[in-house]
Amino acid sequence: MKNIIKTILLSVVVLGMSSCTEEKILDLTPINNIADTDAFATPSLIESYMNGVYNAAAIGQYNAASTSPNGGRGYIWGAAFVEQGEARGEDIVNMATFYQLTYTATYDPTTANNVYYWIDGYRLIGRCNLMIEGVANAVSKGVITQAVADNYIGQAKFLRAITHFELLTYFARPYNATTSATDLGVIYREVGVNTAAEVASEQVKPRNTVADCYAKVLADLNDAEKLISSNGFAGGRVVSKATKSAAIAFKTRVYLQKRDWANVIAEGTKLNGVYTLTADPAAPFVLANNLTNSESIFSIAHSATMNPQVNAALASVLKNRALVAISPIIWRDPQWLADDKRREDGKMIYTSAGIKYTNKYTDVTNMTDAAPVIRYAEVVLNMAEAQARLSNLSAALTLLNSIRNRSLASITTQAYTAASFTTNATMVAAILKERRIEFLQEGRRWADIHRLQGDDLAPINGIPAKVANATPAKEAYILGNTYVITTPVTAVPSSDFKFLWPLPQTEINTNPGLEGKNNPGW
Numbered sequence: 001m002k003n004i005i006k007t008i009l010l011s012v013v014v015l016g017m018s019s020c021t022e023e024k025i026l027d028l029t030p031i032n033n034i035a036d037t038d039a040f041a042t043p044s045l046i047e048s049y050m051n052g053v054y055n056a057a058a059i060g061q062y063n064a065a066s067t068s069p070n071g072g073r074g075y076i077w078g079a080a081f082v083e084q085g086e087a088r089g090e091d092i093v094n095m096a097t098f099y100q101l102t103y104t105a106t107y108d109p110t111t112a113n114n115v116y117y118w119i120d121g122y123r124l125i126g127r128c129n130l131m132i133e134g135v136a137n138a139v140s141k142g143v144i145t146q147a148v149a150d151n152y153i154g155q156a157k158f159l160r161a162i163t164h165f166e167l168l169t170y171f172a173r174p175y176n177a178t179t180s181a182t183d184l185g186v187i188y189r190e191v192g193v194n195t196a197a198e199v200a201s202e203q204v205k206p207r208n209t210v211a212d213c214y215a216k217v218l219a220d221l222n223d224a225e226k227l228i229s230s231n232g233f234a235g236g237r238v239v240s241k242a243t244k245s246a247a248i249a250f251k252t253r254v255y256l257q258k259r260d261w262a263n264v265i266a267e268g269t270k271l272n273g274v275y276t277l278t279a280d281p282a283a284p285f286v287l288a289n290n291l292t293n294s295e296s297i298f299s300i301a302h303s304a305t306m307n308p309q310v311n312a313a314l315a316s317v318l319k320n321r322a323l324v325a326i327s328p329i330i331w332r333d334p335q336w337l338a339d340d341k342r343r344e345d346g347k348m349i350y351t352s353a354g355i356k357y358t359n360k361y362t363d364v365t366n367m368t369d370a371a372p373v374i375r376y377a378e379v380v381l382n383m384a385e386a387q388a389r390l391s392n393l394s395a396a397l398t399l400l401n402s403i404r405n406r407s408l409a410s411i412t413t414q415a416y417t418a419a420s421f422t423t424n425a426t427m428v429a430a431i432l433k434e435r436r437i438e439f440l441q442e443g444r445r446w447a448d449i450h451r452l453q454g455d456d457l458a459p460i461n462g463i464p465a466k467v468a469n470a471t472p473a474k475e476a477y478i479l480g481n482t483y484v485i486t487t488p489v490t491a492v493p494s495s496d497f498k499f500l501w502p503l504p505q506t507e508i509n510t511n512p513g514l515e516g517k518n519n520p521g522w
Contacts, residue, residue: 040134043144049134050152053127054241057159058300058371059308060120062112074308075120076163077300078371082314083324084113084170085443090464090487091330091436092445095471098323103469104489105498109505109522114170118504121167122189128160130192147229154227158242161220162250162373164188168213169446170501171519174453175258181211184517188216206513217254221247232297233274239291240301240370245271249297249374252382257451264386268379271297275376281341281407281438282348284377285360290370295377299370313367318441319350319357320364326356327467328476328485330440335433338479339409342437354474358441372442377403381435388427389457394418396427404434425457432458453494462499463492497521 040046060075074080086092087099094103101107107114135149164186173183184207193202208216224247230236232243248270255263276294278284284295291301302313310316317323326349330336342348350359361369384399401415408414421427435448452460465487467476475483492498502522508514 040138040143043148046135046138046144046152049131050155053124053131053156053159054300055306056120056124056127057163058302058306060116061123062116062120062311072120072308073116073312074314074371075116076124076166077373078302079308079312079314079317080113080117080120081166081373082371082441082443083312083317084117085446086324086441088463089445089449090466091327091440093325093327093467093472094323094469095325096323098317100469103466105463105492107498107501109502109508109518114501115504115506117170117501118167118507121163122187124163125160125189126193128156128163129190130194131156132160133192150227151229154224154229154247155242157220158224158228158247158250160190161217161224161247164213164220165217165250165254168210168217169257169450171503172210172213172500174451175210175214176451176454177210181209181214183210184208184519185210185213187513188213190216203511204513205511207517214254214258218251221251221254225251231274237292239296239299242298245274246298246374249376249379252379253374253447256382256385257447259451261386261389264382265390268383268386271376271379275379277377277380277402277406279406282344284372284375285348285362285369287363287369290372295375296370296372297376297379298373300373301370302368304366304368307367309367314361314369314371315364315367318361319359322352322355322357324357324441325472326358326440328472328483329467329487330436331356331477332479332483332485333433333436335430336437337408337414340437341407341409342440351477354477355472356477360441375442377438378435378444381431381438385428385431388424388431391424393421393424393427396431397421400427400431400434403438428457461491462494462496465489465491 038045039049057076058074058078060072060078060080062073062075083099084102087094087102094100099113101111102113109115132153135144135152138144139146139149167186172185175181177183186207187205188208189202189205191198191202193199224242225244228242228244228247230238230241230243232238232245248267251267252264255267275297278293278295284290284293290296291299307313310321336343345351346359348359350357363369380399380403384396387399388396397416397418405411405415416430421430432448435444439445449460449463452458453462466489467485468488473483475481476485497520500519503514503518508518
């Protein structure tokens, strides 16, 4: 396959949308430049362009001067969604300065972590839009068939949808914050910008409402389900590229945050018999099969030559450099049984100097661990919660136990039974706790905190209090002692402006459509 740099004109937030700027899409080891008019001239160049889109999702660009293949820090899907999604919550401890601004909610419109979440998110979206338009043009010229184009369009729409949705979760209020989700969402971009006229029109585009963003995300995911050729299994196992199944799975996540319980179940049911939970809860993270196991649905692949390097790669940050530990808050939670297999040291847990870290990402040498965007375990727990909220406690119990039982030392004595939960609220609480244990250090905590604001059964008010931004005492990890957890990083109420990230100042400065439209308080 030819390795290329595709030079394009993009609406790049970091340099402002008031002018056109060259930007590079990087594909492994690029060797030549190709004009915009020629990028979709042959099937092989089109395939390389699509690989470049996935590369953009995996690496990102952490500053304006970063142009090497590994110059980014995994924004937005390569590592950043895990690290930022956890640092915004209370179940990890940031022990250095790396994620301190995120962890302590001391960010502002210029701090790099939140700024580049936005910037690299929209860089990826821009590439998706150019891909969609480029392959449509290639069909009109007879370069590829409509069926081939549809597969590419479906993949691009999937990435466009999930990236807008991820930005929505950080920069906008939850769907249920207002009766009709009329709060300001994000800018839903659907135009590939490669002319001065398109820059001029896109640079003044205002924020869509939350409701409008959700509708567009679901429309893109529905299109992706129809257009992508692979379901993840037929014709060969596919995890590192978008599939029909990935679009379906992601819809369960979107509908869960929308509180559309019936559609969570309807979508999740489509995957029954397609995916299966691994018998061993650690199996999806074993390096040799993290892209081939029966449970992983969509993950971002990394290689020794394509990863976010030591400053962001998952195994580097979470194990080798040990910058982020598991919080005593979740480690000492009595609902996480002491003999749960997910506590097993050397398997899912790594211990150093008495401090507990995740061992889900282990390749500290080549940093090739895949970033797990969505697993079938999440689809199962999404359906479990939906069933519980619809008062179908028996169905919810079966789904919850299918996840939890594989980690129990004794299913006979430790499994939940019908007598364990007598109300919707107690069942939902157990499912939410299971999510915190099962998806620890997979970037899911912030999304749950965000969607549970004002919830009727399991409400959270703002960002929970956290233990200090420092190395915890090793006594905090010894179960059964008298250690008392303290939380000097105070909670941030949902009414506080810091509950949401601010839009980047560079975007505010250069987009007239956002004048006076930053999140309130910023």
